[in-house]
Amino acid sequence: MGLALHRPDGPPGNLEWLETPPWDVEAVELSRDGRVAAWVVNENGVSRLFVRRLAAGALDGEAWRAAPVVEVPMPEAGVIAALALSADGRRAVLLINRSRRPAEVYTVELAEVGPSRQIAPPRQVTDGFIGAIPEEELVVPEPVSYVTWDGRGISGWLYRPRKASPEHRVPVVLSIHGGPEAQERPTYSAFYQLLLHRGIGIFAPNIRGSTGYGRTFQRLIYRDWGGGELKDLGEAARFLRSLDWVDPDRIGVFGGSFGGFATLSCISRLPEYWAAAVDIVGPSNLITFAQSVPPTWRDFMAEWVGDPERDAELLRERSPITYVDQIRAPLLVIQGAKDPRVHRNESEQMVARLRELGREVEYLLFEDEGHGFTKRANNLKAFRAAAEFFERKLLGPGAGPG
Known part of the structure; x- marks a missing residue:
């Protein structure tokens, strides 16, 4: 524009x-x-x-x-x-x-x-940073890019913990933004900085469907959820594995809303890359997701994701729940009970199937929340749980700041 x-x-x-x-x-x-x-x-x-x-x-x-x-x-x-x-x-x-x-x-x-x-x-002229953490203790991300499966360049922000080196390889979490029509930008994230302080890196790419790179790139996600963008994320995992300061066996994946869907797609359809995952209000079944959205969303949903009747075969093929038996990574699922966009059934059918299969899954339900967090106490509890989960699974007991 x-x-x-x-x-x-x-x-x-x-x-x-x-x-x-x-x-x-x-x-x-x-x-x-x-x-x-x-x-x-x-x-x-x-x-x-x-x-x-x-x-x-x-x-x-x-x-x-x-x-x-x-x-x-x-x-x-x-x-x-x-x-x-x-x-x-x-x-x-x-x-x-x-x-x-x-x-x-x-x-x-x-x-x-x-x-x-x-x-x-x-x-x-203002100073509203509660806690007054010295800026030099926080991490500035590096803009990076990689070439994905169809020759397109994918850009993103790479946050490297201060002690990371080829001699001290560290885990990294691949963070997938929601939307999907949104953009990861170099703004303050307490969650990122907490993980970095604990010694866990962050890679936040702008895969196809993201805004900021033109309408053609943005609309590549339409009716292709679980398609080209999942290949972008597979290339992102391989990009991380190529970095000499990253431990290739300790890569996690995280996201909310569409990012939660993409997280579930990653661990179910590309299971070989991930050591842990956190999904926040992410759809697991595109058919039930498309059926359960508010009535005002239905025409848009058919154009954006697909029609649950006409496109049932495509939506089933792209749904993480279809591949649930392939999930190996420990998973934390966080959900709002009153979510009008991604109904709690999206999380609960995934959790139930994983438990039936004897896989490692934790479920945190907020009875008084919807699609995200409106209450500060709940927001802190959710992201503290996510951080502690990654620390346990990627760092192990007794790990200190990195």
């Missing part, structure tokens, strides 16, 4: 494109006096902020191109969650979320934006 100017005195749809970057433009602000324009570009998950000061506030293509563009230097790779300009355009206010600090308010002085094309970095 680019940045375009619509001329109200022209015919409908008469747009003049002002900026056409190869990445999505996520936010645009124009000062009230019309003299300063600012916009945010999502470049491979990282926010970049650009500013132009327009001569006499003339908002047309010629004036736009004549105004120098200035990029605001960020303190660290992160995500600009909100952007606002003062009425006179002399100052911008930003909400920035970084991997080592949750969202804080920053200000940027824009008065000097001009031909010099230089501007000072944002200044942090």
Whole structure:
């Protein structure tokens, strides 16, 4: 998505494109006096902020191109969650979320934006990080990419524990985001940082279906759940095994919602890669999942996943429950009893079958939650349980911070 100017005195749809970057433009602000324009570009998950000061506030293509563009230097790779300009355009206010600090308010002085094309970095004006953990104790992820099965590049964020080395190989958890139309970005995750502190790495890829890489890539997931994206995840496991600081026998997998479905797909259809898994509110049976969604979702579900009657054969073939007898990895399943999107039966049929087969499975049900966690105590309990499960299965008893 680019940045375009619509001329109200022209015919409908008469747009003049002002900026056409190869990445999505996520936010645009124009000062009230019309003299300063600012916009945010999502470049491979990282926010970049650009500013132009327009001569006499003339908002047309010629004036736009004549105004120098200035990029605001960020303190660290992160995500600009909100952007606002003062009425006179002399100052911008930003909400920035970084991997080592949750969202804080920053200000940027824009008065000097001009031909010099230089501007000072944002200044942090709030400090809401409860616990005040020193930033140097936290881990900044590395942007990485790998080539998947059909030649496409898959990007992601790799978090390496501080003590990891070829001489001290460590376990890694493959974290699969929900959606699936969402994007893993370098924002603060207490869960990731806790695992890293304990000596467990994280790899969070943006497999096909993710946003931020164009509509064609995003729509590859449509009616292909458990198809191409599962192959992407298999390649991700092989990528991790190729790293000299990763213990190839201690790779876990984790995800919620669609990420939970993908986690169950991984351990049931690619069982050779995983030493432990945590699934949060993930569908296990695409037929019952498609049948149980709210009525307002049914047309969308048929386009997105498949129709439970017309596409029953496809949905059965792509369902993790179909391959439950292949699961070898210990599994923790977390579910909300009141979930309207992924009914509790999705978790409970998987848990029941695994118990019948004598496989190792733990089940944590929250009676007062739905699709995710609205209560802080439940959120803490769920992610503490997930972290402790990975510690037991990937590190063993007595393991210390890594």
